[in-house]
Amino acid sequence: MAARKHNIDRSRESYDAATSALKRALGSRVRTDEESLFRASFDGSKLCYFPDAVIAVRAERDIGTVLALANKHGVPVTVRGGGTSLTGSGSPIRGGWVLDVSALDSIVIYEREGMAEVGVGAKISAIQKAAEDAGWYYPPDPSSKDHSTIGGNIACNAGGMHGAKYGVTRDFVLALTGFLPTGERVKWGGRFKKFACGYNLRDLWIGSEGTLGVVTSAVLKLVPKPEAKWTLVAAFAEEAVALGAVQALIGRRLLPSILEFLDRHSVQCAERATGRSLFPEQRGKPLLLVEIDGTAGEVAAKQQDVLAWAAEHAVASAEARTSEEAEKLWEVRRKCSGAMFELGDAKLNEDVVVPLFSQVAFAGFLDELQRSSRLPIATFGHAGDGNFHVNIMYHRDDAAESKRAEKVVQRLMRKVVALGGTITGEHGIGLAKTPFLRLDRSEAEVRAMLAIKHALDPRGIMNPGKIFEVFEVWKHRPIKIRLPWDHR
Amino acid sequence: MKGSLFQENRMADQETCSIGGDLACVPALNARLGPGCVLTGAEDVIPYGFDATAALKQRPGAVVFPKTTSEVVDIVEIARRHRTPIITRGSGTGLSGGSVPVENSIVMCLLGMNRILELDTRNLTLLVEAGVVTQDIFNQADAAGLLYPPDPSSMKVSTIGGNVAENSGGLRGLKYGVTRDYVMGLEVVLADGSVCWLGNKCVKDVAGYNLRDLFIGSEGTLGIITKVLLKLLPKPAARRTLLATFGRMDAAAETVSAIIEAKIIPCTLEFLDRKTIHCVEDYARVGLPLDAEALLLIESDGHPAAVEDDVTRIAALARRHGAIEVNCARDAVEAAQLATARRSAFSALARLKPTTILEDATVPRSELANMIRSIQEVAQRHGLDVATFGHFGDGNLHPTFLTNERDADEMRRVELAMGEIFERACEFGGTITGEHGVGLAKKPFLRRQLGNASYALLKAIKRTLDPDGLLNPGKVVDA
Numbered sequence: 001m002a003a004r005k006h007n008i009d010r011s012r013e014s015y016d017a018a019t020s021a022l023k024r025a026l027g028s029r030v031r032t033d034e035e036s037l038f039r040a041s042f043d044g045s046k047l048c049y050f051p052d053a054v055i056a057v058r059a060e061r062d063i064g065t066v067l068a069l070a071n072k073h074g075v076p077v078t079v080r081g082g083g084t085s086l087t088g089s090g091s092p093i094r095g096g097w098v099l100d101v102s103a104l105d106s107i108v109i110y111e112r113e114g115m116a117e118v119g120v121g122a123k124i125s126a127i128q129k130a131a132e133d134a135g136w137y138y139p140p141d142p143s144s145k146d147h148s149t150i151g152g153n154i155a156c157n158a159g160g161m162h163g164a165k166y167g168v169t170r171d172f173v174l175a176l177t178g179f180l181p182t183g184e185r186v187k188w189g190g191r192f193k194k195f196a197c198g199y200n201l202r203d204l205w206i207g208s209e210g211t212l213g214v215v216t217s218a219v220l221k222l223v224p225k226p227e228a229k230w231t232l233v234a235a236f237a238e239e240a241v242a243l244g245a246v247q248a249l250i251g252r253r254l255l256p257s258i259l260e261f262l263d264r265h266s267v268q269c270a271e272r273a274t275g276r277s278l279f280p281e282q283r284g285k286p287l288l289l290v291e292i293d294g295t296a297g298e299v300a301a302k303q304q305d306v307l308a309w310a311a312e313h314a315v316a317s318a319e320a321r322t323s324e325e326a327e328k329l330w331e332v333r334r335k336c337s338g339a340m341f342e343l344g345d346a347k348l349n350e351d352v353v354v355p356l357f358s359q360v361a362f363a364g365f366l367d368e369l370q371r372s373s374r375l376p377i378a379t380f381g382h383a384g385d386g387n388f389h390v391n392i393m394y395h396r397d398d399a400a401e402s403k404r405a406e407k408v409v410q411r412l413m414r415k416v417v418a419l420g421g422t423i424t425g426e427h428g429i430g431l432a433k434t435p436f437l438r439l440d441r442s443e444a445e446v447r448a449m450l451a452i453k454h455a456l457d458p459r460g461i462m463n464p465g466k467i468f469e470v471f472e473v474w475k476h477r478p479i480k481i482r483l484p485w486d487h488r
Numbered sequence: 489m490k491g492s493l494f495q496e497n498r499m500a501d502q503e504t505c506s507i508g509g510d511l512a513c514v515p516a517l518n519a520r521l522g523p524g525c526v527l528t529g530a531e532d533v534i535p536y537g538f539d540a541t542a543a544l545k546q547r548p549g550a551v552v553f554p555k556t557t558s559e560v561v562d563i564v565e566i567a568r569r570h571r572t573p574i575i576t577r578g579s580g581t582g583l584s585g586g587s588v589p590v591e592n593s594i595v596m597c598l599l600g601m602n603r604i605l606e607l608d609t610r611n612l613t614l615l616v617e618a619g620v621v622t623q624d625i626f627n628q629a630d631a632a633g634l635l636y637p638p639d640p641s642s643m644k645v646s647t648i649g650g651n652v653a654e655n656s657g658g659l660r661g662l663k664y665g666v667t668r669d670y671v672m673g674l675e676v677v678l679a680d681g682s683v684c685w686l687g688n689k690c691v692k693d694v695a696g697y698n699l700r701d702l703f704i705g706s707e708g709t710l711g712i713i714t715k716v717l718l719k720l721l722p723k724p725a726a727r728r729t730l731l732a733t734f735g736r737m738d739a740a741a742e743t744v745s746a747i748i749e750a751k752i753i754p755c756t757l758e759f760l761d762r763k764t765i766h767c768v769e770d771y772a773r774v775g776l777p778l779d780a781e782a783l784l785l786i787e788s789d790g791h792p793a794a795v796e797d798d799v800t801r802i803a804a805l806a807r808r809h810g811a812i813e814v815n816c817a818r819d820a821v822e823a824a825q826l827a828t829a830r831r832s833a834f835s836a837l838a839r840l841k842p843t844t845i846l847e848d849a850t851v852p853r854s855e856l857a858n859m860i861r862s863i864q865e866v867a868q869r870h871g872l873d874v875a876t877f878g879h880f881g882d883g884n885l886h887p888t889f890l891t892n893e894r895d896a897d898e899m900r901r902v903e904l905a906m907g908e909i910f911e912r913a914c915e916f917g918g919t920i921t922g923e924h925g926v927g928l929a930k931k932p933f934l935r936r937q938l939g940n941a942s943y944a945l946l947k948a949i950k951r952t953l954d955p956d957g958l959l960n961p962g963k964v965v966d967a
Contacts, residue, residue, distance in 0.1 A: 195922065196922060
């Protein structure tokens with residue numbers, strides 16, 4: 001990742017005086033060189049806005065110092081972990097200071113209690129590994145897990161493939177320590193599971209996208225590592241059949257640990273990317289990936305149930321008996337996203353949710369949407385919790401296509417809300433979903449959110465411009481850069 | 489702790505309380521709800537002047553029984569116009585004084601809003617009004633082959649609105665979590681009279697701030713919960729109940745740690761001390777061993793293969809850690825008897841003395857034995873009678889003082905002892921309340937628990953959402 005010359009927006013306020021004061025307080029931890037500023041200027045959305053300074057936080061108290069100064073001078077502060085957010089929630093759109101907390105990456109496993117105490121910069125995959133070494137398991141696994149930090153996962157309430165059975169990040173956070181926007185240190189909860197002590201600010205912080213404070217450490221709940229796993233992939237005649245089969249599987253009360261859906265576009269992209277097909281006789285058919293976990297006896301019993309289900313609904317299926325075999329099946333899921341850029345050079349990547357039993361109706365809607373918009377729309381996602389990644393592909397320089405893509409997003413969002421769903425299941429609002437917040441949330445609710453924002457952050461310094469102010473992402477050009485977690 | 493909670497609130501009893509009919513807003517309430525839905529007579533309102541918390545009472549000015557959300561909205565409007573506080577209540581089983589009224593207030597009793605609106609057996613959700621009794625929710629789910637796990641001991645009487653307002657726990661908390669974990673959506677009437685629907689039937693939702701979880705556990709101080717959308721689970725196919733008897737309390741605590749350390753998560757891991765065992769046996773006659781110092785009631789549920797495996801391993805662990813005896817319930821009837829016996833612990837203890845003060849200290853599991861020793865030491869030093877039971881798996885203890893509120897000296901000692909017990913819970917890295925909430929009873933200890941910055945923030949949030957201080961004033965924090 002090399003720094004290049006970028007146009008820095010000089011029309012906005014200058015924080016030079018404040019930044020000088022910051023340098024006097026924290027010395028070399030404050031970086032203002034071009035390379036450091038560039039690296040902190042964008043997230044996974046690749047929307048790039050230069051900050052005025054980056055603070056490489058070394059100790060928790062640095063954060064208190066930064067926030068006190070930021071409040072005094074009214075400087076925007078954006079917290080940054082792995083920078084993998086897909087919505088622009090990590091892009092410092094108003095400039096100011098970026099708090100890089102990735103060095104706070106301690107991990108302590110409380111083996112006897114099934115809990116972990118982690119620094120906010122700890123990577124998800126590192127937490128999972130430490131837990132598994134002790135026989136425990138931390139289930140939330142966003143696909144960015146090798147790069148994203150627990151702080152970012154908490155800020156965005158990240159999900160992942162295990163949501164249907166195990167829940168999302170929120171369900172594993174027992175306690176949080178951190179700083180209020182005003183620079184005061186606070187702690188919500190502790191190394192115990194029940195906490196009914198005053199208002200629940202812990203859950204208000206979770207998912208607030210860095211707009212209500214800075215988390216420095218968390219106590220996480222761990223669950224016993226499942227003894228056995230078994231994976232099946234099944235192909236279906238069409239999308240509606242596959243999603244109908246999801247309902248049938250849920251009706252059997254099997255509660256798979258993973259239930260992933262890929263539509264034909266996604267499967268075809270993966271087939272082109274890997275040069276092979278899981279079912280040569282049934283190329284390009286929509287797929288479901290099913291994983292069962294639990295004790296060996298439980299998995300053996302449920303396995304029979306799943307096979308009977310596949311025989312009834314699928315046109316083909318294959319099971320994995322070893323982890324190597326399972327890995328092969330999972331390749332298709334991992335490769336599909338990057339391969340989509342064959343369908344267009346620009347992607348509007350949504351992560352809408354519909355109730356489980358509205359999925360078939362939703363598949364019909366997506367079909368119609370593709371036909372009427374004449375744009376390729378590749379959809380995959382977590383069918384076990386109705387969370388779909390809808391990828392609208394278009395060519396940025398084709399004005400007509402761009403216009404149609406924008407219309408598609410508008411219709412998509414209206415539809416999911418009409419189906420009783422929500423506009424974002426795991427990515428958050430950030431910048432990219434701001435035009436749709438009020439579609440999903442009532443005026444009274446948004447008013448209450450804003451009142452709370454004001455109560456916690458009276459000077460409005462924390463991650464300004466996010467969630468509430470409308471930003472039309474399709475009018476902004478992302479920078480061209482290859483990120484370590486990009487698939488292609 | 490300075491100030492005397494009990495003295496203060498007892499002083500405010502009957503004599504000093506004005507008669508309800510004086511409330512200026514009563515005619516407007518009558519006009520809107522019809523006179524049958526508004527109580528103002530001195531005798532009529534007395535039952536709404538207290539909850540299940542010992543020694544706290546205050547007669548309200550009026551009691552209203554809305555039947556719809558729009559009636560709730562209108563009551564809020566009327567109360568706003570007359571600047572009259574509203575105290576929302578269900579069945580009044582709260583144990584922290586969360587629904588004890590203030591003088592000249594309106595008690596809004598939601599027991600009339602008791603409709604089950606929609607059981608969605610496909611998406612596994614249940615939409616109910618706030619006044620539905622928790623047991624009815626469990627039964628509805630059960631009849632459809634589903635499970636609503638949160639099971640506070642009061643569930644036969646308590647309402648879901650109260651459970652959500654206090655974030656109630658229960659016996660299944662260890663594996664299944666608490667009320668919060670099953671709330672997917674809420675309809676809330678805010679202090680300005682606007683109605684918010686928070687949440688949906690989706691498992692995942694990250695659009696904007698999570699206000700739903702802010703209202704859960706806010707004890708009626710931030711808004712009035714009128715409808716609740718609950719998540720249900722497939723009913724576990726198998727369930728087994730074990731009873732392990734110990735000659736030493738430490739052995740019981742060690743067994744609990746060993747079970748968790750072995751990565752077994754039973755759905756229930758309940759503890760009863762000697763005094764509780766005796767009281768419960770005397771009350772329920774289910775054959776509990778009277779020579780035991782401690783008793784663990786353990787329930788495992790799930791897939792039959794997994795449950796069998798768990799039960800065998802748990803029994804072996806209990807024996808290895810010094811259990812005198814480990815018995816498995818023979819059948820569902822016997823298992824239900826044991827669970828009912830545990831659920832009756834509070835009622836059983838309440839028969840011994842005129843006043844029962846049930847506390848709710850929670851500590852990390854590793855500190856359980858230390859915490860129980862501290863409780864016993866503190867009680868002894870103050871010459872008090874205490875029995876302890878609780879949710880060992882969650883570290884959530886219910887030290888229960890058996891006392892008499894008419895004995896001013898004893899009550900003073902109870903209060904001192906409670907303060908010391910909370911102090912010890914905090915020192916052990918725990919909390920003053922795991923599932924009962926702060927209400928009035930734990931208010932004096934809240935700042936110590938949270939620290940100044942968090943405490944100030946709670947006040948700021950209260951002022952933000954209820955600027956006129958109309959909703960359950962004086963609970964949790966003073967704005």
